[in-house]
Amino acid sequence: MKRLFFSFQISSFALASLVALCLAPQAFGQVFPQQRSVGGIAIDGDGAVAAATIEEGRLLAEVRQKALADVPDDLQPFTELRAVSLKQIEAAIAKCAIEGQPLPEEIKYLAGLQRVEYVLVYPERNDIVLAGPAEGWRIDALGTVVGATTSRPVVLLDDLMIALRSRETSRLDAISCSIDPTPEGIKRVRSVLGRMRTVGNRRPDERPIEEALGPQIITVTGVPETSHFAHVMVAADFRMKRLAMNFQQAPVDQMPSFMHLISSSRRTTKNMTPRWWLATNYEPLARDAEGLAWQLRGQGVKCLTQEDYFNAEGKREKSVKAGHLAQQWAQTMTDRYEELAEQDSTFGQLRNVMDLAVVAALIEKEQLLDLAGLEIIA
Numbered sequence: 001m002k003r004l005f006f007s008f009q010i011s012s013f014a015l016a017s018l019v020a021l022c023l024a025p026q027a028f029g030q031v032f033p034q035q036r037s038v039g040g041i042a043i044d045g046d047g048a049v050a051a052a053t054i055e056e057g058r059l060l061a062e063v064r065q066k067a068l069a070d071v072p073d074d075l076q077p078f079t080e081l082r083a084v085s086l087k088q089i090e091a092a093i094a095k096c097a098i099e100g101q102p103l104p105e106e107i108k109y110l111a112g113l114q115r116v117e118y119v120l121v122y123p124e125r126n127d128i129v130l131a132g133p134a135e136g137w138r139i140d141a142l143g144t145v146v147g148a149t150t151s152r153p154v155v156l157l158d159d160l161m162i163a164l165r166s167r168e169t170s171r172l173d174a175i176s177c178s179i180d181p182t183p184e185g186i187k188r189v190r191s192v193l194g195r196m197r198t199v200g201n202r203r204p205d206e207r208p209i210e211e212a213l214g215p216q217i218i219t220v221t222g223v224p225e226t227s228h229f230a231h232v233m234v235a236a237d238f239r240m241k242r243l244a245m246n247f248q249q250a251p252v253d254q255m256p257s258f259m260h261l262i263s264s265s266r267r268t269t270k271n272m273t274p275r276w277w278l279a280t281n282y283e284p285l286a287r288d289a290e291g292l293a294w295q296l297r298g299q300g301v302k303c304l305t306q307e308d309y310f311n312a313e314g315k316r317e318k319s320v321k322a323g324h325l326a327q328q329w330a331q332t333m334t335d336r337y338e339e340l341a342e343q344d345s346t347f348g349q350l351r352n353v354m355d356l357a358v359v360a361a362l363i364e365k366e367q368l369l370d371l372a373g374l375e376i377i378a
Helices: 015-023 045-050 057-066 086-099 157-169 183-194 208-213 228-244 258-264 324-335 337-343 345-365 368-372
Strands: 040-042 079-085 118-122 127-134 137-139 145-147 176-180 217-221 273-287 293-310 316-320
Touching: 045 345, 057 118, 057 293, 079 086, 086 127, 118 345, 118 368, 127 368, 157 228, 157 345, 176 228, 183 208, 217 228, 228 273, 228 324, 228 345, 258 324, 273 324, 273 345, 293 324, 293 337, 293 345, 324 337, 337 345, 345 368
Parallel strands: 040 273
Antiparallel strands: 079 127, 118 127, 118 293, 137 145, 176 217, 273 293, 293 316
């Protein structure tokens, strides 16, 4: 059976850490042995699939039977279970291409599907169905397509196609996106901080450090850099960084920024730069004995951290064990992620593409297309 590994990463670092980098004495913690440095976002879709467990089949059998019901003409009302047929999507795309017509919204927005909770295989119909909660849609203040009443981001056909296209090639060319400072930017920040007497005399939202840092380098691999999939990863990392640095207030309670943790703590921040990344956080997938019904379970996302050191030339040298405050902020991000995704559609979209990465890994690893007798051109 083929193994499929998805590795998404977006490098991220904290401006507050640059303050510590320039003003604190050089110090290092325990270096992670043989561990690849990651930052921003990392997804291992295969991990959740490999740990799948066979559950009591009645519930999954009921879901599989219920999903056979026709999709209603009125897609506006909320439902806990709406089924989206990959076979029908493929047919609709082909029809529109032949007729030279644009795809209808119900295809582009997958009938308002808000999360993929189930992957159901129907060999007798030569079909695979994605199912989960759904309702009608609207556009929110961030320009995201979200549920009309829940405000949860809708799963997009564009993202599904990118995930399916990557299911084989990602083993050779990992899906990744990095946002990295330039060495020149780090040097400018050192110069600015060298003129500051103490960190505490400046508010965390002041701009000299941000302006000195300047433009950063975004590198995307594995998916088209112009794709919505790539934009979701970049946007989520960007907004996570802004929350950590207190450049914008968290839209949920009991989520202080990393800067607030520093200012309220008597601990000394060492010469390290925290890097946070959002990783997959699924429970083992549930499956029936025949491998025809699968369920994604768990929150989907967690926040992890480690710390990097930048040398005098502004180049990253080592990854070391994260400090207490960086770990505390990462845990808070994890604990509040569900609420955060409800309030900020950027994080909800990130979870959607993580779901799709797991779905694509499942389809590839378990050879579900062959099991269903389905051919798709993603």
